[in-house]
Amino acid sequence: MTEEKDPNGIDQHAPGAKLDQGKPRVGLMMAGFARALLEVSKVTTVGAIKYTANGWRQVPDGVDRYNDAKCRHLLYGYLDDKDQDTDLLHLAQEAWNALAELELTLQKRELKNADIYRDTRKSDPIWRDELRDCSGVAEKSRD
Numbered sequence: 548m549t550e551e552k553d554p555n556g557i558d559q560h561a562p563g564a565k566l567d568q569g570k571p572r573v574g575l576m577m578a579g580f581a582r583a584l585l586e587v588s589k590v591t592t593v594g595a596i597k598y599t600a601n602g603w604r605q606v607p608d609g610v611d612r613y614n615d616a617k618c619r620h621l622l623y624g625y626l627d628d629k630d631q632d633t634d635l636l637h638l639a640q641e642a643w644n645a646l647a648e649l650e651l652t653l654q655k656r657e658l659k660n661a662d663i664y665r666d667t668r669k670s671d672p673i674w675r676d677e678l679r680d681c682s683g684v685a686e687k688s689r690d
Contacts, residue, residue, distance in 0.1 A: 551566035604651070609647065613645075
C-alpha cells in the first residue's frame with residue numbers, strides 16, 4: 548500500500564489537507580471525454596432496456612463474448628457509422644464492449660487475488676480462526 552500524502556506537503560492533520568497525491572484525476576477524464584461518455588451511456592441505456600440493467604455482468608464467457616462484440620462493431624464501423632438496429636454509433640458500441648471486457652477482466656483478477664490471499668491466510672494458524680468472509684474477500688477481524 549502506498550503512503551497517502553497531500554500534494555502541497557500539508558500535514559494530514561492540518562486544516563486544508565487532502566491526501567490525494569498520486570490518485571487518479573477522474574474529473575479530467577469526465578470533462579475531457581464528456582461527449583464520448585454520453586454516447587457510451589446511450590449504449591448502456593439501450594442495453595438495459597433490451598435486456599436488464601447490469602445483466603451484462605452475468606453473461607457466461609463475458610470477456611470473450613464482449614471482445615467478439617467489440618470486434619464486430621469495429622468491422623461494422625468501416626461499413627457504416629451507425630448501427631441500423633439501434634441508431635447508435637458503432638464506435639460507441641465498440642467502446643462499451645471494451646469497457647465491459649475490461650471490467651470483467653479486472654473483476655476476475657480481483658477475485659483471483661482474493662482467493663490467493665484467502666488460501667494463504669487459511670494455512671496460517673494465527674489467522675485461521677480469525678477469518679471471516681465479507682463479499683468474497685477474506686479479512687482479519689481487528690476488533
